[in-house]
Amino acid sequence: MHLEKITELVNQAQKFGFSHKKFLNWMSSISKEFLLTQTLEYWLLTYMSETATDSTDSWNEDYSPDAWLVECFSLKTANFIVTRVSEEYLKAQTPKYWIDWAIYQFTNQASKEFISFIENASENKVHVFKNIPIIVKSISDTSDKGNELNLLLETDLNQFNNNKSTWYYHTTDLISAESIFTDGISLVAGQKKQDFGGRTSSFYLNDEFKWAIDFRLQKFISSPSAIIIYDIPETLLKGKEYEHLDLNNGNKRWKDVVHKSHNYCACEADEYGSVYGPQTTNYVRMIKNKYETPICPITFFKSMA
Structure with a gap:
């Protein structure tokens, strides 16, 4: 059981982008009993905090954002971070913020019930999930996103506003x-x-x-x-x-x-x-x-x- 747990942790760390060999060597100093008591998210965050460079609170202008993230955290690639947010917002936060965010996204997910609700809901209509009215909307890259959402807000959801x-x-x-x-x-x-x-x-x-x-x-x-x-x-x-x-x-x-x-x-x-x-x-x-x-x-x- 211990070996299976360790193997799974190392494989997941490699899947995230950390070095298989470095992560395995780092874990070798931790007791097998303690390894079983914590989550994957805990171990990825702990590994990151103990092995990262001292420059994770600022960007280096001599590096591109993805290259600097790779340098700070010894990642194989940081494309899975930099391609998901705008460059402006990326630089507005620290490298540590983004690695914490990426680990959270990697190790957590919405429930199957909620995901199924979103995937099966008809678009542009009010649906209810756990007593919460929700409108599901697909926004294409070429659409006028702001106006589309504002129109929905002014029509379908107005039934919930009591003007007070x-x-x-x-x-x-x-x-x-x-x-x-x-x-x-x-x-x-x-x-x-x-x-x-x-x-x-x-x-x-x-x-x-x-x-x-x-x-x-x-x-x-x-x-x-x-x-x-x-x-x-x-x-x-x-x-x-x-x-x-x-x-x-x-x-x-x-x-x-x-x-x-x-x-x-x-x-x-x-x-x-x-x-x-x-x-x-x-x-x-x-x-x-x-x-x-x-x-x-x-x-x-x-x-x-």
Whole structure:
């Protein structure tokens, strides 16, 4: 059993792009018993962190992005990363961000149930998956993507808007989309300059659909993606123009959400399917101690405007 497990780990590491010989030599120092206790994702991330160069937080202008990724992480090729995102967005993140992202994509996938739902759903019609209304749309490279999606948004989905709320948008992959539908938004503070994090460690909800589409076109060139629409009630919005979610003075409310979580890293959404609290950096303590006060990296969620 041990030998089969090791063989499978090494084969998967080679399939990802790591050297078969180097990965096998690295694993030889780890006890066989411990190898069985962790996932493939864990071992790929651990191997990467222990063997990568010291320059994984920046790009080298003397190298092309794919060549620099190969250099940093001793990969056979990095085409499976650089061909899936726009060059602009690729350079906006660090090499380490992309190898972490690639390992996550390689070792995780949406459930067969969700994939089957997407593949069998009729296009341009509202379908329901676990009480979530979803429109499936194939976007060709030559189509006017923004206008097509906007038209769908203005017609089919308007039946769900009660005119007492504002729509916000979040673009993600199918794996994360299903996770959000099932477990809610992660409480863990995001890393700066990643996705919509900008200069803060936040979870971003766009207030304009065009920005959600633009992000989809940059990061998900050759892979399926989802734009999640949050129907935020006005009672949770702040400002005359409803500029952002009102998350101030809500520690008690947010603490209740944390303690109702499915796990340490996920939170529940309310009956509107919206997020109504800041992320917290001390979520583990909050789970263990109901009197713990949330420590938040920011005071509110900013929109992209």
